[in-house]
Amino acid sequence: MDKMREILLIYRGSTGVATIPKRKPMSIVHMASSNVDNTDDRISRISSSIRVIPNFPKPGIMFQDITTLLLVPKAFKDTIDLFVERYKDKNINVVAGVETRGFIFGPPIALAIGAKFAPMRKPKKLPEEVISEEYSLEYGTDKIEMHAGVVHPVERAVVVDDLIATGGP
Template sequence: MASQDDRDPRIARISSAIRVIPDFPKKGILFQDITTLLLDIKAFRDTIDLFVERYRGKDISVVAGVEARGFIFGPPIALAIGAKFVPMRKPNKLPGLYSSTFFS
């Protein structure tokens, strides 16, 4: 499958659309800023398409998106593969009933 091949030209396009900010939020960190990716319609679509191509037909019923980037990429992927979307947040950030799990 082409989408899983590192030579897929979409991967280079996506990578070049992500701004790298050195030393943010602290020295030694290379922050991968996706806001520039979101502004590039082709790269954003390619990102979603690569995930959809990889996971369509895998009998996935729920896509869980971890805040905050997961809220951006998760819903369109879930819709495209015919799955539900569940946002995952820190405690006390969503109203109503919720399920929680502790991990380290």
């Protein structure tokens, strides 16, 4: 399998419009900045739609909050379009999305390029036989699992997630 890991810069959702915040709002320093491809104005629109929250979930982490990107349909669509443009003619059979935020971006990319979508889930969520891999996070370790046999050796897969922090060990 030819593996590629595709990342944006992107977060896990808040709990909806009607909820009352349980903790003090944190100070927001800025929206994300971009240092890639200044010729495509979609990149700056995407960057400026991502909220950066310092010291969440713990001191020293600059949390890149993609929930704000999801509130801007044009920026969300631009995000999907950029990936679709990159992968549409590459004979990709499988888009694998990393839980949780890869579940937001992976499916629309898969549909647009005519690939199947395979969820890569946190441990013990999938009911059938799995293949699994342990990895390090910027703030902890985790393991990811996928149903065995959903990707065949001859297939080409793109792994979609929102962001690389440590990129693993």
